[in-house]
Amino acid sequence: MNQPLIGKLSLVTGGGRGIGRAIALKLASQGSDVIVNFFRHRDTAEKTAKELQDMGVKAKIIRANVGEPAKIDEMFDVISNDFGYLDILISNAASGVGRPVLDVDVKAWDWTMDINARALLLCAQRAARLMEGRNGKIVSISSLGSFLVWPTYAAVGVSKAALEALTRYLAIELAPKGICVNAIAASAVLTDALKFYIKGQEAAHQQATPAGRMVTPEDIANVVAFLCSEDAFMIRGQTIIIDGGASVMAPFVSTTGGVNQ
Amino acid sequence: MSIEEQIKDIVSEIVRVDKNIIRREGTFKDINADSLDVVQILLRAEETFDIEIPDEDAEQFQNFGDFVDYVERHIAEKEKA
Numbered sequence: 001m002n003q004p005l006i007g008k009l010s011l012v013t014g015g016g017r018g019i020g021r022a023i024a025l026k027l028a029s030q031g032s033d034v035i036v037n038f039f040r041h042r043d044t045a046e047k048t049a050k051e052l053q054d055m056g057v058k059a060k061i062i063r064a065n066v067g068e069p070a071k072i073d074e075m076f077d078v079i080s081n082d083f084g085y086l087d088i089l090i091s092n093a094a095s096g097v098g099r100p101v102l103d104v105d106v107k108a109w110d111w112t113m114d115i116n117a118r119a120l121l122l123c124a125q126r127a128a129r130l131m132e133g134r135n136g137k138i139v140s141i142s143s144l145g146s147f148l149v150w151p152t153y154a155a156v157g158v159s160k161a162a163l164e165a166l167t168r169y170l171a172i173e174l175a176p177k178g179i180c181v182n183a184i185a186a187s188a189v190l191t192d193a194l195k196f197y198i199k200g201q202e203a204a205h206q207q208a209t210p211a212g213r214m215v216t217p218e219d220i221a222n223v224v225a226f227l228c229s230e231d232a233f234m235i236r237g238q239t240i241i242i243d244g245g246a247s248v249m250a251p252f253v254s255t256t257g258g259v260n261q
Numbered sequence: 262m263s264i265e266e267q268i269k270d271i272v273s274e275i276v277r278v279d280k281n282i283i284r285r286e287g288t289f290k291d292i293n294a295d296s297l298d299v300v301q302i303l304l305r306a307e308e309t310f311d312i313e314i315p316d317e318d319a320e321q322f323q324n325f326g327d328f329v330d331y332v333e334r335h336i337a338e339k340e341k342a
Contacts, residue, residue: 040307065304097297108297 003031004229009086011079013037013066013123014093016045018191019141022217023090024048025055026225033058037075037093039065066093066119067111076126086130088228091120091140091163096156104155116159117166124170128177135178137228140167141220142185142239144247160185164239171237182227182235187243190214211244264310264336265329271305272325285326310336 010027014020015036024034025048034052038045038061045061052059062078064071079086095115097108120140127138145153146160164183171181188205205214219242226232227240241247262270265285273280276294283292289299303314306328312335322328 040304040313042313065308107295111297111301 003029005088006031008032008088009035009079009083010088010090010228011035011037011086011123011127012090012092013119014039015090016041016048016061019186019189019217019220020090020092021048022221023092023224024052024059026218026221027088027090027228028052028055028057028059030225031057032088035059035079036061037064037066039063039093065115066123067095067115069118069122072119072122072126076123076130080130084130085134086127087134087136089123089127089131089136089138090224091123091138093119094141094156096153096159098152099155100152101154109155112155112159113162116156117162120163120166120170124166124174124181128174128179131177131179133178135230136174136180138167138170138174138179138181139224139227140164140181140183142167142183144185144187144241144243146185146239148247167239168237175236180227180233180236182232182237183239184220184223184227185239185241185243186215186220187246188214189220190216209244209246210249213244215242215244264333267309268306268325268329268332271309272302275301275305283325285329286324288324306332312336312339 005027008031010024010032012020012024012027012034015024015034016038024036028034034057036045036049036052036059042061042063049059049061060082062075064075066072093115096112097104099108124138127136140163142160142163143156145157146164150157164185167181167183174181187209206212223240223242227235269280269283272278272283272292272294276292276298278292294302303319307314310332312332314331318331322331
C-alpha cells in the first residue's frame with residue numbers, strides 16, 4: 001500500500017470521533033503517527049487511538065479544550081517534549097451555540113469564536129514552530145455555513161468565515177516556512193450527531209444533493225489526505241467545498257431537470 | 262473542600278452569582294443560568310473531577326443536589342475501579 005506519510009506526525013483536534021476520527025484513520029492508513037486531541041469523550045478517543053495503533057502507527061491522546069489558550073499551550077508542550085516536531089495539523093474541533101441572530105449574546109459569540117476560530121490561530125502559531133524545515137501542512141475544517149445561511153447557525157457560520165479568512169492569511173504568511181495551509185467546507189456530514197437530527201428526512205437530504213447521497217466523514221478525510229500530500233503543493237489558502245454539488249444548484253430546481261412544482 | 266463546595270465555586274464563577282444563593286433544591290433556572298452556562302458548568306466539572314457526564318444523564322438532574330450527588334457517585338465509582 002502507498003504510505004507517503006510514514007515518519008510524519010499529525011495532530012487532529014477533536015480527533016476522537018466523527019469527522020476527526022475519519023481523518024485520523026485516513027492519515028494513519030498513509031503511515032502517519034497521530035495525536036488525537038479530545039475534550040469530552042475519553043473512551044471514544046481511547047478507542048480511536050487503539051484502532052490507529054492496530055494499523056501500525058504510533059498514537060497518543062491528549063485532552064484539551066481548544067477554546068482555552070492555556071490548554072492549547074499545555075497540549076503543544078506535551079507534543080514538544082514527547083516528539084519535538086509536527087508535520088500535519090488538522091484543526092477540526094468545533095462547538096457552537098445554535099440561536100437566532102438576535103439571541104446571540106456576548107457569551108455565546110465568544111464561546112463559538114474561541115473554539116472554532118481562535119483555536120486555529122493559537123494552534124497554528126505553536127504548530128508552525130514544530131514544523132520548521134518539515135514542509136508542514138495545516139488543514140482547517142470549516143462548513144458551508146460560512147457563506148450560506150442556515151437557521152440558528154449565525155454564530156457558528158461567522159466563526160467559520162473567520163476560520164476561512166485566517167486560513168488565507170496563514171497560507172500566505174507561513175508559505176516562506178514551507179507550510180501549506182488550506183481549509184475544507186462541507187455541507188451536512190452524515191455523523192451520528194447529524195443522524196439524530198435528521199431522522200426520517202434522510203431521503204430528502206439525499207435528493208437535495210446532486211451526487212445522490214450525503215457527505216460522509218470519509219469523503220472529508222479523503223480530501224484532507226490529498227491536501228496533506230505533495231500533489232497539493234500549489235494549492236494554498238483555499239477552501240475546498242465538499243457537498244456533492246448541493247451549493248451550486250439553483251434553488252427550486254430538481255436534480256433531474258425541469259422545475260419542481 | 263467538599264465536592265459540593267467545589268461545584269458551587271464552579272457554578273458561581275461561570276454564572277457570576279454569589280455561591281450562598283446556590284441551594285441543593287434550587288435549579289439552574291433559579292440562578293438564571295442559560296443553556297451555555299449549563300454546558301460550561303458540566304464541562305468544568307468533567308475536567309475538575311476527571312469524569313464524564315453524558316448529556317442524557319445531565320438532562321435528568323432535577324436540581325443542584327442531583328448534580329452534586331451524581332458527581333460524588335461517579336468519583337466514588339472511579340476510585341473503586
